[in-house]
Amino acid sequence: MIDEFYMRLALGEAWKYQLLTYPNPAVGAALLDRYGRLIAVAAHEKAGEPHAEINAFCDAFCAICPDEAKIARLRELNASEDIHNFLRKYHDGLFSGCALFVTLEPCASGGKTPACAPLIADLGVRRVVIGCDDPNPKMSGGGEYLRDRGVAVTRGVCEKECAVLLEPFKRWLRRPFILFKWAQRLNGAIDDGKISCDLALDETHRLRSVCDLLVVGGATVRADRPILDARRVNARAPDVQIVSSQSDFDKTIPLFGVPNRSVSIAPKLEVDSGFIFVEGGLGLLNYLADRIDWLLCYESLALSGGSRSIGFDRRLELLHSGYIGDNIKIWSSIAR
């Protein structure tokens, strides 16, 4: 199979964790052994946890290492640094001659986790295929580092698709990234009861737990009396801004009672950085129309129930779609 095939496997895996890796970029990886046999497809899942390349090495190690005791030891490790050190010490030539496909240039310098490029070279990987160069000057240079260490490096495979995957990251390096999320039925209806499936709700709570600010409209707060926390994934509740021209709210509405979270009320959204997660209705969508970067829709298959649908007079571009549970998950951007 051609390089693009494996890069698309890596891309597909990365999209499953899009934005959940904030403030890191979503990155996917695929690993072939010295015979060209696919031994792992993995992604970076969460900031602070191992990068995509390392998750691919771990998955492959567990699949091909003949020593069960070593696999058990690796599985017990949580810290990225410990996993790096383990792989460097115990790889035993398992990855010698491998080809690694990664949507983003492997990092040359360590951040929260140790740098990937030196480990990749130390493991004896023969070839690294890169989708996009790292736009972050602090982290870039991984490709050159690997080439200097004698690794064959191919750049720009599925470059456009890998660049789309990276867009949120590139934006929040410079300015706020605003995601508008909603759930609807296939008939378009957004009202009338629970719409998302349980896995989609879990993912929504995960997005809340990583964002810098959750934005909701005043009408939604008054009508739905939400909690807007991240209890489904046992994570911290996000700070909330209610966009409303009226600042008087019934403070018994559950979102006000969540500990360790700030709630602000203001008629305008004023943010200058970070990942801004908007769980809005129609009013908020149209108010933020010129500032929204991406939209995320969870769609259930119901063709009945509800009466109101999202009205938005802009052209959307499909970025990616997939499933989560019984819902279809659609990423789009506003054509500009």
Added chain:
Amino acid sequence: MIDEFYMRLALGEAWKYQLLTYPNPAVGAALLDRYGRLIAVAAHEKAGEPHAEINAFCDAFCAICPDEAKIARLRELNASEDIHNFLRKYHDGLFSGCALFVTLEPCASGGKTPACAPLIADLGVRRVVIGCDDPNPKMSGGGEYLRDRGVAVTRGVCEKECAVLLEPFKRWLRRPFILFKWAQRLNGAIDDGKISCDLALDETHRLRSVCDLLVVGGATVRADRPILDARRVNARAPDVQIVSSQSDFDKTIPLFGVPNRSVSIAPKLEVDSGFIFVEGGLGLLNYLADRIDWLLCYESLALSGGSRSIGFDRRLELLHSGYIGDNIKIWSSIAR
């Protein structure tokens, strides 16, 4: 990677041709070489054309055969039998030791094309992994045939998913299979102008070209004055039944002027076999609610335009979703 991984690649490829293979089942295949390296993912695309396994061998032959002249000769062949004969004669051990993953048991007896199981054995394939057994007694026995020839056979990998892929085929062996298709915007709207992207329209014409009967409602015919042919893919126009209690139609409506097609008008749909393709509106959906097997929705990303949405008070089950061009393509069935 585990068997399920490769079977899912085969499944994903097969879904792209779901129903387009009528009256054959949709089937996908993936092929690994003797080193376990993935060398092809392919599907059966159209009745009369090569089966999925053969398309996988052809793709792999073109990718790995060192003899350019032979590749050019293979590429010139169209008839399944010629391709079978070519592969048997010129494989030169290329597939020796391969592992073949196929969503449906390879056929033991020839139909429109020569049987696959003997060729698979002759090519020296070491292992065949089968999703579902062939429900057609005329064609089954491929697994036993291969085992008798010394091929390692594994059955039942992703069996449930492979069985879903096969559902339409199993139904039209016994009774009519009724597909209801519609196109809508993401806001649910089905009215007001062109909705599907060009590739989705091409696919709709391809479905028309293979179905036994295209069914439409009288109101749609009167309002839209459609042609309902398969001109986008240069194929034969389907026979049409207009479901209408009033039999007087303006015969200058283009669908009546298409040569070599029959048009019937009747208040009820009475069919006893075949692939019945319903391009309907709300009325037809609800009239046929108890008889529809599957639904296919092409969804564009527009959130404005139109006012009417599909109303259907049954629970749908997601079967598969993917893209086609700028549209999302959603297969579902009615939960019963």
